[in-house]
């Protein structure tokens with residue numbers, strides 16, 4: 001049975017509908033009275049819309065009972081009531097992440113999700129970070145009291161991917177895996193820095209691959225994502241897990257921003273360091289590989305012309321609603 005607030009919302013919406021029909025009368029009203037008539041209608045409409053918004057907010061409050069998280073859990077008890085699916089939609093970042101994943105899949109990559117708690121070995125040691133090396137500071141993140149690490153990048157998955165897919169090399173095939181996931185940095189937030197964001201890693205290993213192959217894959221990915229031809233650039237970078245290491249840039253897509261000639265750094269990449277292959281049980285004299293990792297948020301910001309990364313995690317409903325359509 002509809003609740004009192006739900007009835008009130010229905011009644012207000014009916015009034016709004018009737019009011020909207022009044023606008024059709026404007027054309028029949030003498031010119032000198034039209035302004036006044038229209039103004040009054042607009043005022044009534046604004047008032048009704050405000051009342052509807054307030055009633056809807058009230059309806060949300062009454063339909064979601066607060067959970068008592070300290071109560072003992074009865075696994076056979078009634079499930080708590082959550083908002084129904086038609087009250088929400090997919091987060092815009094997840095919609096874009098799906099797109100990223102399907103592009104990599106169309107290019108023949110397997111997809112493995114990264115994990116949200118990791119350890120010292122996967123975060124640093126397996127990636128050829130020397131003990132006490134200052135490069136560790138570039139990946140400053142958080143730690144749980146037990147010493148687990150919410151990973152600062154999806155590269156923490158490289159060792160796992162290489163070990164798990166080594167059988168492909170033994171079968172004479174290549175390793176091609178993309179790893180999307182949520183990552184965390186201990187940073188001061190501003191319009192371009194968030195403590196929580198998403199990355200996607202790519203890992204490719206074969207007997208003969210080259211940096212040129214990697215640039216071809218990256219160009220294809222970005223051209224598919226932005227649906228247009230792109231100019232790309234690289235500059236030298238440093239990551240302990242690649243040698244050589246590069247920063248990969250694209251020229252801002254003209255279809256989105258007009259011809260700007262401006263280049264944006266989209267990701268870090270390079271040839272996988274022999275020590276990283278060796279650590280995963282792959283012989284670097286026989287095989288070589290390349291890898292890359294870059295932020296999803298940045299990709300989406302450019303595509304949807306957003307200027308503040310903090311909105312994604314902000315739970316600002318207006319922003320999320322506008323973006324999810």
Ligand code: DAH
Nearest residue numbers: 153155268269270291292293
């Ligand atoms: N993990 C690096 C970062 O978050 C980016 C990166 C650089 C990933 C080089 C890679 C790589 O796989 O090979 O800044």
